[in-house]
Amino acid sequence: MVIDGDPTADIRQSDRVAQVMVNGRLYDTATMDETGATPRKRKPLFFEKAGGAYVPASAATIPEHCRH
Numbered sequence: 001m002v003i004d005g006d007p008t009a010d011i012r013q014s015d016r017v018a019q020v021m022v023n024g025r026l027y028d029t030a031t032m033d034e035t036g037a038t039p040r041k042r043k044p045l046f047f048e049k050a051g052g053a054y055v056p057a058s059a060a061t062i063p064e065h066c067r068h
Contacts, residue, residue: 001020005013019035020027026036034040 002018003014004016004018007014017029020029025034027033028035032042034042
């Protein structure tokens with residue numbers, strides 16, 4: 001994690017995560033785009049498609065035993 005501040009001086013600054021590295025790839029936390037050596041915009045998440053109304057078919061079907 002890359003933190004914008006010094007959490008050793010003020011622990012409350014530990015919530016200011018600016019970037020995160022996962023498997024050697026650096027990501028911007030505000031956009032979730034990859035930065036670093038090969039910058040790439042992230043693909044839309046499933047709930048961002050079709051105006052936010054998209055739900056995968058597997059999630060749309062609720063098994064009978066899970067219904068209230």
